[in-house]
Amino acid sequence: MRGFNLDQLQAFADVVDLGSFSAAAERCNLSQPAISQQVKLLEQRLGVKLIERIGKRAMPTAAGNALRAQIGPIDQAIRGALDAVAPFGSGVQGQVRIGCGATACIYFLPAVLAGIRQKYPDLEISVKTGNTADMARLVETNDLDIGFVTLPFASRALEITPVMKDPFVAIFAANPETASGGDISDGPISPSEMAELPLVLFEQGSNTRTLADDWLRKTGRSVRPVMELGSVEAIKELVGAGLGASILPSMAIVAGRSHLPVQARALDPAMGRDLAIVMRRDKTLTQGLRVVRDGIIAAGQKADVALPAS
Structure with a gap:
């Protein structure tokens, strides 16, 4: 573990997943040279070439593919460690990753998350949009902490909590x-x-x-x-x-x-449609995750789904 830099691992994973240093830089809100430097330092640390350019696309080498396969378990282990100590901390902080559909992201979540952010400024919230199947899968793999999705769907690994009806x-x-x-x-x-x-x-x-x-x-x-x-x-x-x-x-x-x-x-x-919250059954309910979950449920119960005036 000594000398390993998690930011370098994340930069490398983003380049591999997106196939581009510039796209990885945009995702991380960094400059392209900064991402390139992170990957270069990681290559120097490991003593192997991880990324090669094929045409306009950045592709992993054989060593890069081997490393990329290990980053998921590393990320989950780190998040597990953070989840384990979170209940002992003071205040609501940390990160909560939400997955939802595009319509809910535009018209429902902004007001909910704005209220949470105002009350808990130290809580970091990220949102990813996509269809229900993709968001549920990412919750199952622990790449997202909570999903706000459309029913029906089934999963033995997920706890499903109906939130609201949207005619x-x-x-x-x-x-x-x-x-x-x-x-x-x-x-x-x-x-x-x-x-x-x-x-x-x-x-x-x-x-x-x-x-x-x-x-x-x-x-x-x-x-x-x-x-x-x-x-x-x-x-x-x-x-x-x-x-x-x-x-x-x-x-x-x-x-x-x-x-x-x-x-x-x-x-x-x-x-x-019926909208619901989904979470892994074995997910540690941190203070931040509890705040987000309860905020979405409360907003859903209060949502005015009457027909708008013409």
């Missing part, structure tokens, strides 16, 4: 004259009515798209969108411009965020 809504341009497909009447809208409109839906592979497709399938026929995007904000902008209608989680319809306002209508039959 889906149909959205249209706020100006009825702008709305593509003509006037949009008030009240809930059916799959058959929705299927008659040009649809701008979330890209395939997401839970949001899967739920929307299942709901539209109640028409008994195949419904194809005119556009598919990976950004909720982009979908709202296109809908607000009158280029179609969409189906989104109600938490994404926040007044004042879109330059081109949208109006929302309930779905008939109603459809939505």
